[in-house]
Amino acid sequence: MSNILLSARNLCAFYGATRVLHGLDFDIERGGVTAFLGANGAGKTSTLRALSGMIEMTGDVSFAGQRLRGSSTEKLAWLGIAHVPEGRGTFSRMTTEENLQLGAMTRGNRANISADISRVYGYFPKLRERARQQAGTMSGGEQQMLAIGRALMMRPRLMLLDEPSFGLAPIIVEEVYAILRKLNEDDGVSMLLVEQNATAALALAHHAYLIETGEIVLGGTAQEIGRDENVRRAYLGY
Amino acid sequence: MELLLHQVFAGLSTGGIYACMALSIVMIYQAIDQLNFAQGEMAMFSTFVAWQILQWGLPYWPTFFLTIALSFLGGIVIERVVFKPLKNAPALSHVVIFIAIFAILNSCAGFVWDFTIKSFPSPFGTQPLFGNGIISSHDAGMIGVTTVLLLLLYVFFRFTRVGLAMRATAENPESARLVGVRVGWMIALGWGMAAAIGAVAGMMIAPVVFLEPNMMLSILLYGFAGAVVGGLTSPFGAVVGGFSVGVIENLAGTFIPIVGRELKLTIALTLIVAVLTVRPSGLFGRVLVTRV
Numbered sequence: 001m002s003n004i005l006l007s008a009r010n011l012c013a014f015y016g017a018t019r020v021l022h023g024l025d026f027d028i029e030r031g032g033v034t035a036f037l038g039a040n041g042a043g044k045t046s047t048l049r050a051l052s053g054m055i056e057m058t059g060d061v062s063f064a065g066q067r068l069r070g071s072s073t074e075k076l077a078w079l080g081i082a083h084v085p086e087g088r089g090t091f092s093r094m095t096t097e098e099n100l101q102l103g104a105m106t107r108g109n110r111a112n113i114s115a116d117i118s119r120v121y122g123y124f125p126k127l128r129e130r131a132r133q134q135a136g137t138m139s140g141g142e143q144q145m146l147a148i149g150r151a152l153m154m155r156p157r158l159m160l161l162d163e164p165s166f167g168l169a170p171i172i173v174e175e176v177y178a179i180l181r182k183l184n185e186d187d188g189v190s191m192l193l194v195e196q197n198a199t200a201a202l203a204l205a206h207h208a209y210l211i212e213t214g215e216i217v218l219g220g221t222a223q224e225i226g227r228d229e230n231v232r233r234a235y236l237g238y
Numbered sequence: 239m240e241l242l243l244h245q246v247f248a249g250l251s252t253g254g255i256y257a258c259m260a261l262s263i264v265m266i267y268q269a270i271d272q273l274n275f276a277q278g279e280m281a282m283f284s285t286f287v288a289w290q291i292l293q294w295g296l297p298y299w300p301t302f303f304l305t306i307a308l309s310f311l312g313g314i315v316i317e318r319v320v321f322k323p324l325k326n327a328p329a330l331s332h333v334v335i336f337i338a339i340f341a342i343l344n345s346c347a348g349f350v351w352d353f354t355i356k357s358f359p360s361p362f363g364t365q366p367l368f369g370n371g372i373i374s375s376h377d378a379g380m381i382g383v384t385t386v387l388l389l390l391l392y393v394f395f396r397f398t399r400v401g402l403a404m405r406a407t408a409e410n411p412e413s414a415r416l417v418g419v420r421v422g423w424m425i426a427l428g429w430g431m432a433a434a435i436g437a438v439a440g441m442m443i444a445p446v447v448f449l450e451p452n453m454m455l456s457i458l459l460y461g462f463a464g465a466v467v468g469g470l471t472s473p474f475g476a477v478v479g480g481f482s483v484g485v486i487e488n489l490a491g492t493f494i495p496i497v498g499r500e501l502k503l504t505i506a507l508t509l510i511v512a513v514l515t516v517r518p519s520g521l522f523g524r525v526l527v528t529r530v
Contacts, residue, residue, distance in 0.1 A: 052416065077418030089413035091406055093524075102406050105399070106418040150417065 005030040005158055005190050006051075011059035013043075013050035020046045022214045023059070028158065028207075033184050033191045035205035035222065037198045037235055043214040044194040045086050048160045051192075052076050052083040064157060078106045082156035086163060088147040092136025096127055099135050099146055103153025113153070120149040123179055141172035148179070158190045165197040173197065177204055198235040202226045210235075243372050245488045251377035252446070252460075253484020254384030258439035259461025260468065260476035261391070262432035267470050268408035269428040270321065272332045276339035278458030280316075281436030282451060283343045284309040285444050286351050288437070289358060298361045302441060306434045313433025317426045347451040358444035380442045387438055388477055391431075395473070404428060456503050460487065463506035467513050469523020478522065483509060 006028040013021040021043050028034045036044045050057040053073040061068045063079060071079075082103075091099050100120060104113040121128035124145040130138055135146055144164055151159050164180065165173040177200050183189045184204070195201035202208060208225040210218035218228060225231055232238060259277060266274040274280075288305040292298065316339065324331055362379030366372075395401040406414040407424040415421050440454065447453050464483045468475025483506060491502045513520060 054412070054415075073415035074418050074420050077416060083416045085413065085416060089410060089416060091409050091413060093409055094405065098402060101399070101402060102414070102417050102419070105403060154417065 003030050004028070006061065006063045006192070008051075009060040011047070011050060011057060011061060013046050014056040014058075015046075020214050021050060021057075024211075024214075024216050026209055026216060026219065028190065028192055031184075031188045031190055032206040033180075033193060033204050035201040035208040036192070036194045036211055037201060037208060037225070037231070038196075038211040039234075040196065041213075042211045044211055045162055046214070047211070048083060048085075048162050048192070048194055052081055052160060077154065080154070080157035081160065082151035082154045082158070083160040084147045084151045084162060084164065086166070088143045090135045090143050090146060092134065094135055095132050096135055096138070096146055097131045099150050100127075100153050103150035106154055116153055116155070120152055123152075123182070124149055140167050141169070141176070144168060144172075144176055145179075148176070152183070152189075156189065158192065161191055161193045163195055163197075164193070165195060165200055173200055180204060198231070202236075240372060241492065242489075245492045246485055247373040247381075248377055249485035249488035250481060251373075251380040251484070252443070252488070253464075253481035254381055255439045255443045255457060255480075256460040256464045256483050257477045257480025258384055258387065258435050258442075259457060260464035260480040261388070261473055262435040262439075263461055263465045264468075264470055264473050264476040265428050265432045265435075267465075268473075269425045270332070272329065272336070273462070273470075274432070275333075275336040275458075276343065277432065277436055277461070278454030279340045279343040279347075280309070280313070280433050281440035281457075282454040283347055284312070284433065284437035285358065285440035285449060285453070286347050286451075288441050289356060289444075289449055290351070292359065298359060302361070305441065306437050309437035310430040310434040313430040314426045316433070317429035321429070322422065322426070344451050351451075353451055356449040358441070358449045360445035364445070376445055383438065383442055387435065391435075391473075400424075400427070456506075459503065460484070460506045463509045466510045466520055469520025471524045472520065472522040475520055475522025479520070 004027045008024055008026050011021055011024040012019055024047065036047060038044050046055065049055045051061065053071050053076050063081065066079070068076065091102060097117065100117050101113070104116065107113060126142055127145055127149060130142060135143065138146065148164065161180070164176050168176065180191065181204055184191060193201055193205060202222045202225065205222040208220065208222045209216050210225065210231060218225060218231070226236070259281070263274055263277055266272070266277070284305055287308060288301050291301045291304060296304070320335055320339070321332070324335065360376040360379070362375045364374055364376050367375045367378050395405060403414065403419045404424045404427060406417070406419055407421050411421050439457070443457055444453065447457070460483050461480065464480030465476045466479070467482060468477065468479025486509070487502055487505050490497045490505050491499060497505065
């Protein structure tokens with residue numbers, strides 16, 4: 001079994017006729033956390049959207065030995081790719097519990113599903129308090145936890161996380177990242193993380209890529225990237 | 239007093255039909271953001287199919303359920319063949335297609351079964367229930383059937399996984415895809431269910447308004463009124479709106495002398511305009527806020 005869960009070669013992505021990614025090459029390790037860093041508009045979100053079939057893409061992407069090409073978003077979910085989208089994608093008029101149940105849409109066994117809901121509540125005790133509350137009325141941090149919890153309900157092979165720190169207070173960011181670390185270390189959930197908050201992302205990630213205007217300009221282990229002079233000046237601020 | 243009660247019950251029984259029409263309009267509106275003008279004609283066509291099967295000699299209740307099943311399939315076929323390819327087309331293309339389906343179903347029904355008025359049997363009979371004039375057995379049966387139908391739908395949407403997936407599709411199709419909901423099929427299912435609900439409404443109202451290709455025209459208007467009063471984004475609101483329109487229409491027709499029978503339909507339109515003016519999202523609808 002190869003240690004590479006997902007590999008992309010010459011990945012390009014389009015919004016209509018406009019090309020926004022210009023041939024990315026990258027690998028995601030099984031059981032690891034890979035971070036994509038970059039400024040606003042660099043193409044981080046587009047990379048995730050391309051990987052889960054939400055925008056047009058070309059190039060070779062293989063996931064767990066299977067070639068992904070033009071697969072629909074829902075089919076990718078069935079393959080085990082759980083995308084926690086930008087803005088969290090909460091079903092805001094439904095309750096927390098219903099949101100979690102929707103996360104288990106790709107799974108058959110009902111007994112396991114309620115066990116998994118309890119497991120998610122174990123990670124996020126606040127969600128248990130909010131089980132019957134309309135998800136749209138919760139705070140940003142709670143909705144981010146719900147989005148991660150919903151992705152966990154899929155028992156994913158790969159989690160795609162789009163700016164989990166976005167719009168959250170620093171203390172909540174810490175809390176969310178602590179849980180992501182726990183999920184990765186204890187449960188071996190592989191993650192592809194996209195962040196503007198480079199400090200938080202590099203502390204969690206094993207590998208990182210720097211992306212600028214739709215191209216990868218730097219890649220390596222998280223330590224290497226963190227030591228890089230330009231990254232430090234531009235993204236870490238020291 | 240007896241007249242008042244009679245009118246309220248009569249209003250509730252036709253209101254149930256309006257509620258069904260309103261609900262099927264809302265279901266399709268939720269799925270594709272368009273008002274299905276052809277909803278009434280779909281229901282009318284289903285009712286003709288039922289009439290034909292009855293003519294061939296099948297008893298009422300098997301015909302009833304067979305027609306529901308056929309209409310369900312018909313709704314899915316319409317979505318798959320006509321609307322799925324139009325997924326990304328502008329709103330006007332949808333409107334034109336709705337009008338086309340309206341005209342096609344209407345003239346096909348006229349061509350196959352001609353435009354003469356036919357009577358359609360009621361499974362409940364038309365004698366007064368309990369021997370007094372308050373409610374006829376068909377009115378009571380109509381209320382019963384629509385109540386059972388609405389309860390079944392409530393249970394379906396509230397407690398089943400497919401129902402949950404359909405609600406997710408209506409609320410946030412992109413997120414629904416991300417958790418693996420087959421959004422395209424949920425929309426097709428919504429069409430099937432809307433067609434099936436319409437079939438029930440058509441078969442229930444046909445004994446009252448008689449069967450002919452234009453029978454659903456005014457019913458659809460009342461259905462629209464119900465949907466708008468309740469709010470196009472709220473299935474619950476559509477049901478409440480449908481029942482209210484039925485009762486208001488009957489009471490106004492009886493107790494406001496100037497309205498009488500002739501101006502009854504005007505009430506539906508007045509309600510639509512009034513609600514849209516005062517509360518554009520309807521009584522139970524969500525106010526849509528768009529970030530710009």
